[in-house]
Amino acid sequence: MAIINLQNITYKYPLTDSPALQNINLQIQEGKFVALIGPNGAGKSTLCYTLAGFVPHFFKGELTGTVEVAGVESNNSSLSEWVLNVGLAFQNPFNQISGAKYTVFEELAFGLENIGIARGEMKTRVEDAMQLTGISDLADRSPYSLSGGQQQRVALTSILVMQPKVLVLDEPTSQMDPIGTREVFGVIHRMAERGMTVILAEHKVEWIAQFADRVIALKDGQILLDGTPAEVLTSPLLPENGFGISRYTSVARKAQEMGLWKKENLPISLSEAVEGFSSHLPRREGAGQNEY
Amino acid sequence: MHERLSFYVKRDSVLHRLNPLTKLTLVLGLILISFLSPWYWTPQILLLLIIIPLSFVGKVSRPFFGAFLKLILPAALFLFLMQAFFQPVGERVIFRFWFLTVTMESLLFAFRNAMRIIVMVSSFTLFLLTTHPSELMSDLTRRGLPPQFAYVIISTLQILPQMQAKAQTIIAAQRSRGLDTQSSFLKRAGSLGPLVGPLVFGSLVEVEERAIAIEARGFTSTRVKTSLYEIPDTHVDRAIRWMLAALVIITIALRIWLS
Numbered sequence A: 001m002a003i004i005n006l007q008n009i010t011y012k013y014p015l016t017d018s019p020a021l022q023n024i025n026l027q028i029q030e031g032k033f034v035a036l037i038g039p040n041g042a043g044k045s046t047l048c049y050t051l052a053g054f055v056p057h058f059f060k061g062e063l064t065g066t067v068e069v070a071g072v073e074s075n076n077s078s079l080s081e082w083v084l085n086v087g088l089a090f091q092n093p094f095n096q097i098s099g100a101k102y103t104v105f106e107e108l109a110f111g112l113e114n115i116g117i118a119r120g121e122m123k124t125r126v127e128d129a130m131q132l133t134g135i136s137d138l139a140d141r142s143p144y145s146l147s148g149g150q151q152q153r154v155a156l157t158s159i160l161v162m163q164p165k166v167l168v169l170d171e172p173t174s175q176m177d178p179i180g181t182r183e184v185f186g187v188i189h190r191m192a193e194r195g196m197t198v199i200l201a202e203h204k205v206e207w208i209a210q211f212a213d214r215v216i217a218l219k220d221g222q223i224l225l226d227g228t229p230a231e232v233l234t235s236p237l238l239p240e241n242g243f244g245i246s247r248y249t250s251v252a253r254k255a256q257e258m259g260l261w262k263k264e265n266l267p268i269s270l271s272e273a274v275e276g277f278s279s280h281l282p283r284r285e286g287a288g289q290n291e292y
Numbered sequence B: 001m002h003e004r005l006s007f008y009v010k011r012d013s014v015l016h017r018l019n020p021l022t023k024l025t026l027v028l029g030l031i032l033i034s035f036l037s038p039w040y041w042t043p044q045i046l047l048l049l050i051i052i053p054l055s056f057v058g059k060v061s062r063p064f065f066g067a068f069l070k071l072i073l074p075a076a077l078f079l080f081l082m083q084a085f086f087q088p089v090g091e092r093v094i095f096r097f098w099f100l101t102v103t104m105e106s107l108l109f110a111f112r113n114a115m116r117i118i119v120m121v122s123s124f125t126l127f128l129l130t131t132h133p134s135e136l137m138s139d140l141t142r143r144g145l146p147p148q149f150a151y152v153i154i155s156t157l158q159i160l161p162q163m164q165a166k167a168q169t170i171i172a173a174q175r176s177r178g179l180d181t182q183s184s185f186l187k188r189a190g191s192l193g194p195l196v197g198p199l200v201f202g203s204l205v206e207v208e209e210r211a212i213a214i215e216a217r218g219f220t221s222t223r224v225k226t227s228l229y230e231i232p233d234t235h236v237d238r239a240i241r242w243m244l245a246a247l248v249i250i251t252i253a254l255r256i257w258l259s
Helices: A044-051 A102-114 A117-131 A148-160 A178-193 A205-211 A229-233 A247-257 A271-279 B020-036 B042-055 B061-086 B105-129 B131-141 B147-176 B185-190 B193-215 B235-258
Strands: A002-012 A021-029 A031-039 A064-069 A088-091 A164-170 A197-203 A214-219 A222-227 B093-097 B099-103
Touching: A002 A044, A002 A197, A021 A044, A021 A197, A021 A222, A031 A044, A031 A205, A031 A222, A044 A088, A044 A164, A044 A197, A044 B061, A088 A148, A088 B105, A102 A148, A148 A164, A164 A178, A164 B193, A178 A197, A178 A205, A178 B093, A205 A229, A205 B061, A205 B099, A214 A229, A247 A271, A247 B193, B020 B105, B020 B131, B042 B061, B042 B105, B061 B099, B061 B105, B099 B105, B131 B147, B147 B193
Parallel strands: A031 A197, A031 A214, A088 A164, A164 A197
Antiparallel strands: A002 A021, A002 A064, A214 A222, B093 B099
């Protein structure tokens, strides 16, 4: 059953002439991990805001078409009710810290206080969520004293405690170092494994290749491609339209032009690339894996 | 650095356990009584018999006297000197120096004002030392203070040090590109532009993101809010508050009656 249903979505930000989203039709099944890719300005963030209800409830402007999540239409709901179904986390972890709380534990309880959860349940929910995202040891720290990766995990946890059905993430690792990125992806992956519907806008295609069930490529506010990671990430349309692609794919494509890649499909991950190239390499006696 | 703007000192004391509103009432009560009392010695008595002993009860005497000696006393002394020298009242001249005349009346007047200021600032200091800001705000929100108002106060306290750090980063970045921040006053004033611009515009962008972040956590929800901590409000608290209100009223009555 489709938990997300977008029909003919077109949206213009206030004071702009060209639409940020054009004619988007999209159904997403419950429990799927869907990645949104696209160059800057393609509409990834706007689509995230639309799913999370901030378009049209927070950003004004003209929205046509219908947004439906879990059977409710966003036009018929208020933002504060909508966020109970759809959680949103975004790039800058620092700006997602409420600033109203002195410890991580209090910070995580902030959303639950706002929606009137009883004290006992509040504590259980916060403790469970902290365990899930691996930040239990940070409970008494000030949110401002944490590293970027830790802050972003706190931001994610602060959304998870609200127990939304859908998690929308707008480039949550764009300001992270490799360690922070791995920490945050670890959490996202665990959420997806638990059956949460995850929509992730992200540039880091290597990670998408590893985790996503489905990839949607956006260009100028329209859907350019929609399919499995293998289909979308190896499409020749991506480099032609200015998308960042996986280095494994681009190396293999060069090799294909030179007649050195014999397989039908291009690789999207390191292991696929290694497998494809290995058939070309003369195997020396005693050669190990790292010789490739 | 993060905790610096909160004066709160964590201790286990009777004073810490009082309801924040009770402590706030106590502060306001002390201030009103010291300003309205018809007797000259009231502020001194309040300081010696109530505020200073309470700093021991609250187990915060060390930070209290620290603030008292470093901040409150010098400020009060300055106020005292200014008023003693420049208050042209009274006839009983004590001494003249150049064009300055100090009279008995101006001395007494200056002393009383300085003592009132001391009572005001030191009782507030005591309040801040023993009350956690978020506890105060959740208690006041529960009593009907708009949550937006409480949020603005608390988040400002927390965000100021972050702004400071950001300003330092911008200064360092601009100086590394040759901005002059150390020569003559005029030049330094001129270089404020490249510092303030990025800081202000950067903060405006942040405000929108922060608004989105707290909206995403149901800040504007119309449901009845709950609180993570239970903030006790006992009948002792209520009794103290009523007693203070009564004392203030009696003080006002005495002042009217005796004048």
